[in-house]
Amino acid sequence: MSAAGFGVRRLDGIPEVRPGDDLVALIATAAEGMLGDGDILIVTSKIVSKAEGRIVAADDREQAITDETERVVASRRHAGGVTRIVENRLGIVAAAAGVDASNTPEGTVLLLPEDPDASARALAAGLRRATGARVGVLLSDTLGRPWREGQTDIAIGAAGVRVFDDLRGSTDAEGRPLSVTMPCIADELCATGDLVKGKASGCPVAVISGLGHLVGDLDLAGAAAIVRRAADDLFRLGTDEAIALGRAEGVRAGYANGRAVGQAEGWSAGYGEGWSSGHAAGSAGRAPSRRGALRPEGSLL
Numbered sequence: 136m137s138a139a140g141f142g143v144r145r146l147d148g149i150p151e152v153r154p155g156d157d158l159v160a161l162i163a164t165a166a167e168g169m170l171g172d173g174d175i176l177i178v179t180s181k182i183v184s185k186a187e188g189r190i191v192a193a194d195d196r197e198q199a200i201t202d203e204t205e206r207v208v209a210s211r212r213h214a215g216g217v218t219r220i221v222e223n224r225l226g227i228v229a230a231a232a233g234v235d236a237s238n239t240p241e242g243t244v245l246l247l248p249e250d251p252d253a254s255a256r257a258l259a260a261g262l263r264r265a266t267g268a269r270v271g272v273l274l275s276d277t278l279g280r281p282w283r284e285g286q287t288d289i290a291i292g293a294a295g296v297r298v299f300d301d302l303r304g305s306t307d308a309e310g311r312p313l314s315v316t317m318p319c320i321a322d323e324l325c326a327t328g329d330l331v332k333g334k335a336s337g338c339p340v341a342v343i344s345g346l347g348h349l350v351g352d353l354d355l356a357g358a359a360a361i362v363r364r365a366a367d368d369l370f371r372l373g374t375d376e377a378i379a380l381g382r383a384e385g386v387r388a389g390y391a392n393g394r395a396v397g398q399a400e401g402w403s404a405g406y407g408e409g410w411s412s413g414h415a416a417g418s419a420g421r422a423p424s425r426r427g428a429l430r431p432e433g434s435l436l
Contacts (some may be wrong), residue, residue, distance in 0.1 A: 141345030144339045145331040146176075150338075154188035159261030162340060170268040173347020175296055177328030178256075179339040180274045181238055181245055183254050183292075188248040196234060196244050203232035203246060209373025220373065224385035225251065226362040227291060229278050234418025238336075247276065252357030258354055259294035271350040274358070275325035277334075281370065288329040290321035293358040297321075297349045319361055320349060 148165035153159070155366045162176070170176075184190070192197050208228055211218050223232040225247065233247040248254045253273045259272040274292030279285070288296065298321035328341035334382040365371065370382065 138346055138348070141343060143327055143331055143341055143343045145336075146340040146342055147338060149182070149339055151300070152182040152185040154185065154190065156186045158182065158186050159259060159265055162258070163262060163265040164341070170262070170266045170270055170342065171344065173294055173344070173350050174268060175271045175273065175324060175343045175350060176262070176345060176433060177275055177288075177325055177332070177341040177343065178255075179275050179332065180248055180251065180276045180291055181235065183248045183251070183258075183274055184245045185239075186252070187248055189248060190239070190243050191246065191258065193236065193242045193244055196231075196236065199234050199244060199246060199294045201261075202234045207376070208371070209376050219222075223247070225291065225382070226277075227357070230267075232289075233276060238337075247291065248274065252294065252359055255292035255294035255357065263295075269295075269350060272330075273321055273325055274391065275328060288322075289318075290323040290325045290358045290361065293321050293355075295353050295355060297351060298356055298361055305318060315397055321358060321361065324349075343355045 138150040144164050146162070146169075152161065158178075162178070162291050200219060200221070201341075203223045204219070205224055206222050207219060207319070208222060218228055218230060219232075220228065221226050221232050227233060227247075234244050234307065236244045236339060237244050255272045255274050262270050265405075272294045273290045273296055275288040276291045277286045278289050280287065281323075300318045300320050301348055302316040302318070304315050328343060332338045332341045333341060340420070361420075
């Protein structure tokens, strides 16, 4: 379903967030009298991480990345160090596992929220109670994209908002069936919100109005539904990593095959040599008997 138009505005007045702060209260105060049914709040995940105390010392950044990593997709060494593209514990593939050193207190880095969907649900539920408006919440983070320069904001947490516009099974304007079309609305909304929030303005929240048809109950699928399953991922590894893995598997398979062939050939050769030796020895033992030299007593031979 499409809309004829919508509006997006930044929400100013939110102070610097610290561990333990009540985000519902901070946002509700800044948005007093501004929110209505169907509004969608795009909340920078950084302020959620700060409120949840997901802060570690900068000295531990590399260890923090390692701790948040489930598997390495690709890594590259460059003049500034090493960039690691990894799948983090949330299933999100991102540089440095989403560990962020921007817009944080000096000497610290931020980890992503422990459970972004749960954080979004708590925010949405609290804001609905505090404001009386049936709002949705998306938690955003900034990611790069394969094959494209630059970054864009995506949804890592969602509550009360449809994350997809699933058009599969419907038809296009010409009546042709749509079999794979499923726009990720949540990512599109987060990118839209970033146009007014910006990266360096200190504004962590945007409000999108006019898309109330996307807002629903808090038990709608969260942003975890956006993460592609491993079985459907055609690009699980970077090129160099895939080549290295293929080479290692080829070496192991070749070694195992060579060893098996070598053992078989060795057994065959050993068997052949043993048979020949035994046959020769047996023949040598029987030959005198045919000449009578070793004939047993009473033998008729």
